[in-house]
Amino acid sequence: MEKVLVLGAGTMGSGIAQVVAQAGFPVVLCDVEDRFVQKGLSLIEKNLARQVEKGKMAAADKEAILGRIKTTTNMADGADVDLVIEAVIENLELKINVFRELDRTIRKEAILASNTSALSISALAAATSRPEKVIGMHFFNPAPVMQLVEVVKGSATSEETFATIKVMVEKLGKTAVAVNEAPGFIVNRMLVPMINEAAYILMEGVASAEDIDTAMKLGANHPIGPLALADMIGIDVCLAVMETLYAEFSDAKYRPCPLLRKLVRAGYLGRKTGKGFYTY
Ligand SMILES: CC(=O)CC(=O)SCCNC(=O)CCNC(=O)[C@H](O)C(C)(C)COP(=O)(O)OP(=O)(O)OC[C@H]1O[C@@H](n2cnc3c(N)ncnc32)[C@H](O)[C@@H]1OP(=O)(O)O
Numbered sequence: 527m528e529k530v531l532v533l534g535a536g537t538m539g540s541g542i543a544q545v546v547a548q549a550g551f552p553v554v555l556c557d558v559e560d561r562f563v564q565k566g567l568s569l570i571e572k573n574l575a576r577q578v579e580k581g582k583m584a585a586a587d588k589e590a591i592l593g594r595i596k597t598t599t600n601m602a603d604g605a606d607v608d609l610v611i612e613a614v615i616e617n618l619e620l621k622i623n624v625f626r627e628l629d630r631t632i633r634k635e636a637i638l639a640s641n642t643s644a645l646s647i648s649a650l651a652a653a654t655s656r657p658e659k660v661i662g663m664h665f666f667n668p669a670p671v672m673q674l675v676e677v678v679k680g681s682a683t684s685e686e687t688f689a690t691i692k693v694m695v696e697k698l699g700k701t702a703v704a705v706n707e708a709p710g711f712i713v714n715r716m717l718v719p720m721i722n723e724a725a726y727i728l729m730e731g732v733a734s735a736e737d738i739d740t741a742m743k744l745g746a747n748h749p750i751g752p753l754a755l756a757d758m759i760g761i762d763v764c765l766a767v768m769e770t771l772y773a774e775f776s777d778a779k780y781r782p783c784p785l786l787r788k789l790v791r792a793g794y795l796g797r798k799t800g801k802g803f804y805t806y
């Protein structure tokens with residue numbers, strides 16, 4: 527693996543680009559508009575500056591990492607990469623279109639990976655002429671901190687592609703777990719229904735947001751409470767995961783909490799919009 531294109535410079539794309547550049551690989555970071563790319567880049571700069579301030583990183587290393595990140599709004603600037611990590615919004619139709627375009631634009635030898643939270647890798651692969659080179663590479667938020675990457679095999683993913691990505695995950699300093707495609711993979715199938723249940727507890731007036739979060743921090747030793755976590759993930763992403771689980775399993779136990787929908791409709795998506803279950 528020599529060069530990587532990260533598509534989408536939001537919460538995850540920016541964090542993933544940082545991880546890849548920090549591991550020494552050149553990165554092309556692409557989003558649809560320059561202001562989104564610049565926002566992602568400034569997030570990376572802020573994270574690296576914090577590491578320098580804490581004495582955990584040399585200032586020269588920060589500059590070297592930033593020097594490895596090239597920004598663009600034109601996917602074709604990454605045409606010669608070895609790996610694409612797609613991190614655009616969690617919408618199947620959009621991702622299918624993106625994979626169709628990637629397949630046309632990026633050299634045929636490249637692996638096309640998706641950071642999708644819950645969607646079908648096989649559906650994305652079917653939009654390309656190289657389904658054996660399409661795979662899930664699911665990072666966790668915040669990507670620079672969280673150790674896990676779920677490596678998700680779709681119906682057509684080859685063992686060679688899986689092995690290459692597993693080695694890449696190790697080079698990024700992370701731990702891979704192997705997943706045979708299923709809605710929500712491993713973590714989100716358990717974690718997001720828990721967040722959904724916390725939203726129901728709030729909606730039913732059983733407890734306040736603060737008390738729900740305190741309960742799970744002190745009663746279950748979670749690092750942050752489920753509602754604060756939802757704000758960190760993005761309430762739109764949580765809702766999209768629940769909708770995928772509900773539709774794919776056709777099982778009422780995954781029904782999305784109406785409060786999630788109400789917050790998303792209001793534009794209260796969490797930290798990224800300054801308001802969600804909490805105000806920032
Ligand atoms: C939706 C999906 O598809 C999948 C998902 O991602 S689900 C979400 C998975 N993530 C989680 O469950 C996260 C749960 N929360 C946590 O683990 C912790 O609260 C946390 C790591 C996020 C923050 O830890 P904390 O102890 O509360 O705060 P803090 O002391 O400020 O941060 C700890 C470290 O993380 C770093 N950090 C925190 N937020 C960060 C961010 N957004 N980006 C980069 N680094 C960050 C801090 O700089 C700090 O680094 P050092 O140890 O090097 O100093």
Ligand SMILES: NC(=O)C1=CN([C@@H]2O[C@H](COP(=O)(O)OP(=O)(O)OC[C@H]3O[C@@H](n4cnc5c(N)ncnc54)[C@H](O)[C@@H]3O)[C@@H](O)[C@H]2O)C=CC1
Binds near residue numbers: 536613624758763
């Ligand atoms: N937020 C989280 O905690 C996690 C999210 N994910 C997944 O990662 C993906 C991205 O999520 P976030 O970063 O949270 O979303 P986000 O909303 O923060 O960022 C998405 C970015 O994609 C851009 N985008 C949209 N269409 C595009 C296109 N055609 N080409 C290039 N860029 C495009 C948007 O402009 C935006 O900047 C989703 O699939 C999500 O489910 C995975 C792990 C954790």
